[in-house]
Amino acid sequence: MTRFPTFFLSHGGGPWPFMEDRRVQYAKTAQQFAHIPELLPARPRAVLVITGHWEADEFTVSTAAHPPMVYDYYGFPGHTYHLKYPAPGEPGLAAEVSALLALAGVTCREDANQGFDHGTFVPLGLMYPNADMPIVLLSLKSTYDPAEHIKVGQALASLRDAGILIVGSGLTYHNMRGFGHPESTPVSYEFEAYLNDAVSQSDPKRRNAMLVCWQNAPSARLAHPREDHLLPLMVAAGAADGDTGHRLFVDEVASVAMASYQFGA
Numbered sequence: 001m002t003r004f005p006t007f008f009l010s011h012g013g014g015p016w017p018f019m020e021d022r023r024v025q026y027a028k029t030a031q032q033f034a035h036i037p038e039l040l041p042a043r044p045r046a047v048l049v050i051t052g053h054w055e056a057d058e059f060t061v062s063t064a065a066h067p068p069m070v071y072d073y074y075g076f077p078g079h080t081y082h083l084k085y086p087a088p089g090e091p092g093l094a095a096e097v098s099a100l101l102a103l104a105g106v107t108c109r110e111d112a113n114q115g116f117d118h119g120t121f122v123p124l125g126l127m128y129p130n131a132d133m134p135i136v137l138l139s140l141k142s143t144y145d146p147a148e149h150i151k152v153g154q155a156l157a158s159l160r161d162a163g164i165l166i167v168g169s170g171l172t173y174h175n176m177r178g179f180g181h182p183e184s185t186p187v188s189y190e191f192e193a194y195l196n197d198a199v200s201q202s203d204p205k206r207r208n209a210m211l212v213c214w215q216n217a218p219s220a221r222l223a224h225p226r227e228d229h230l231l232p233l234m235v236a237a238g239a240a241d242g243d244t245g246h247r248l249f250v251d252e253v254a255s256v257a258m259a260s261y262q263f264g265a
Helices: 020-025 027-039 091-103 118-127 146-162 184-199 204-212 231-239
Strands: 006-010 046-056 059-062 108-111 135-141 164-170 245-253 256-263
Touching: 006 027, 006 231, 020 027, 027 118, 027 245, 027 256, 046 059, 046 091, 046 118, 046 231, 059 091, 091 108, 091 135, 091 146, 118 135, 118 164, 135 146, 135 231, 146 164, 146 204, 146 231, 164 231, 184 204, 184 231, 184 245, 184 256, 204 231, 231 256
Parallel strands: 006 164, 046 135, 046 164, 059 108
Antiparallel strands: 006 256, 059 135, 245 256
16 A cells, blocks of 8 residues: 555644634635545545644553544533534554554553544544544653654554554644734744744654754744644654655634644655
C-alpha cells in the first residue's frame, strides 16, 4: 500500500461547525478539511488522532470500540452539548500503537473510556461526515517534552505503510486571552512563519531540532502560554520520517492565523 501522509490540523475554537455564524467565519477551514480525503492515496484503514485536548501522565491510547463524546468546552449553545459523532473505534489499531511504542521503549497505557473531544470530531466530522471511519486516539504526555513527542511519532511512522492516517489536531496559536484582539494578529503570523520554516526543512533532523526549540521562536510564548495545542505537531512531524512538510493552508479567525500542515505526498 502507498505510504500515507501525516497532517497537523488547526481545529479551531469549540464546536464551530454546528453554529451557523461560526461556520461562516471558518468557511475556508471547513472547505479545506472536507477536501483532505481527496489528498490521500486511498481510503485509510483507520485514523490515529493526537489531540491537544487529551493529556495523561503517560502516553495513553483509546481502546473503546464505540467511543463516547467529550464536551470539553464552555459557554456554547445548549445543542452543542448533545452532538453525536458515532464513528467506531479500532481496538486492533490501539494494540498496534501500544506494541510499537513498547518496541521504542515508550510506556503506553490503555483507556477504554476516552471519547471524541472537539479536536477530534470537528476535523474528522468534516473529513468523514458519515462517521464511518474508525478512529483511535493517542494522548499527549503531560510533561510536554517536545523531543519525546517527536520520538513517539517516529515510533509510529510504520503505520503509514499499513493504511493508517496519522493526524495531529491542535492550533498554531492558542492563547485564550489573545483571541479576538487585533494585537494578536502579528503575533500569530510571526510564530506561524517559524513553524512553517521548520516543517518545510528538507532535512528532518533540522526540522525536528527547530520544533524541539520552538520556545526560541519569535512570539512563542505569546502564541502558546501552554503548549498542549502545539505538541500534536511534534508527533505528526516525527511520524513524517524523511518526508518534507508544507503549509496546507492558513485561515484567519478571531484575529489570529490558524495554519495546517501536511508531511509527505
